Amino acid sequence: MRIFLAGSTGAIGVPLVRALVAAGHDVTALTRSPAKVDTLRALGAAPAVADALDADALHRAVVAARPTHVIHQLTALPKAGPRRARDLEPTNRLRIDGTRNLLAAAVAAGAQRLIGGSFGLLQMPGDAPPDVRAGIDAVQSMESQILEASRLGRIEGIVLRYGLFYGLETASTQSMLALVRRRLLPVVRGDRSLLPCIHIEDAARATVAALDRAPAGSVYDIVDDRAVSMTDMVLTLAERAGAPRPFTVPAWLPRLIAPYLTRVTSVRLPLSNTKAKAELGWRPSYPTYRDGLAEIQSRAA
Template sequence: MRVFLAGATGAIGRLLLPLLLTAGHQVVACSRSEEGTRALREQGAEAVRLDVFDRTAVERAMAAAAPDAVIHQLTALSGFAPGPVQALAENARIRREGTRNLVDAAHQAKVRRIVAQSISWAYQGGDTPATETTPLDPGTEQPRATTVGGVRALEEAAAELPEHVVLRYGTLYGPGTWFAKGALMAERLHRGELAASEAVSSFLHVEDAARAALAALDWPSGTVNVVDDEPAPARLWVPALAAAVGAPTPPAVAGRAAWERGADGALARTAHGWRPTRASWRQGFAALA
């Protein structure tokens, strides 16, 4: 299969590219920088320097690539630490405008299939892990409303293509993510800014995210939670992360927001036969040490 990989140098994309090539796919990989495109060529991909907000450039690149499928792994979260609200807004812009440009360019190039990255914590509130039938949160407040709105726009745009798989990833951890030694969450733990509360999260190792994106090229259309097997409250996972990154453990506190409920990954396992290689954040976090 010929694949147009947007976000090829990101945390997931850089792991996904070698998987695609090893599986025998031809890959047209995109990066915003010349340095990035050189690195992509060295790995064996066709490389395109591309600004996803440049609609004309996206259309030209898609037409020239003539792919069988688009894999959308674009984010802007590397800039989160110096300006959280600005970075979240930029990520939402990528989800709205970047996805719109990719989908419209795919339509023009007669591409039928897209695999798009989404998230599993945009659901409305509840007391149990959310399934794919749970609605996205309709009434959340800012700044979360910006994120949920971006997710909704991305998923609706992706669904316009005849074959579309939306992967609602769990909170990513591992190399290149916020949850790694020396990364954002480790810094927040050292500063005493991360609460060990009742807020429930579902996690996913970044390598498992890449594996799921590769597998999804063959999945039927639909939305799928891609998470590990153990949704957990922060009072459990925060101490484990603190131990892994050498930070002090914060005291446990009560309370959670209604939307902090985690996600149910049963559909990926039963309908698609996909399982994470790290079944729980417990062993995954321990390996970060």
């Protein structure tokens, strides 16, 4: 297959390029930064430089690649992840306007299928607070655009709702490791969160599987076998890193210091990978967060 990957240098970008190339696909990898061209070329991809918010430039890049399949992984997040609502604003634009531009370009290029990488954690109840609501609305706009295009027969649209990415390659995991080693990442008393996670390599493999196995119009939760509380996440990370046991703090403290991040990570969202396993022929190599962190521990040793 000829793949056009939009968003090739974000959290999942590099592992996904590697997985696509290893599967024998011809990959054109989009980046906004000319400085990243050599990195993408070294991974075996043909680089394309354009801003996804520039509809004309993106159209030229996609049409020139003549893709059979387009993968949407466009984000503009801080390396360690969003800590404030405003950190999501550039990504919200990409999920709304960038999706519109990419869909138009993919259809113009004659692509058969477009796979959109969504975010399962933002599938929250409708009463989410306003600062969280903007991110949810952007994700829902992206999904609805892709699924509506599929319903209308313009292109085969697939949506993959990823859990929280983690893995030795991810900046978010590296940031958390640095914090637990300095005992700066506490656990919260009375935590009742339940967060869906997915190792970054498992997320990449699921995306490759969806290229030819997912029926048009399908939506999948790409998560591991067992959601984890924020408390278990922090304690397991500290254990695997050989760090001191984290402090325990009252619930009001993180709400005061980091209100947005606390709201996003205190939800209960037990997503299921049953459908993805059944229809994509995919299973996570790291079934739980603890399994994935054991891999991190062994590779980091």
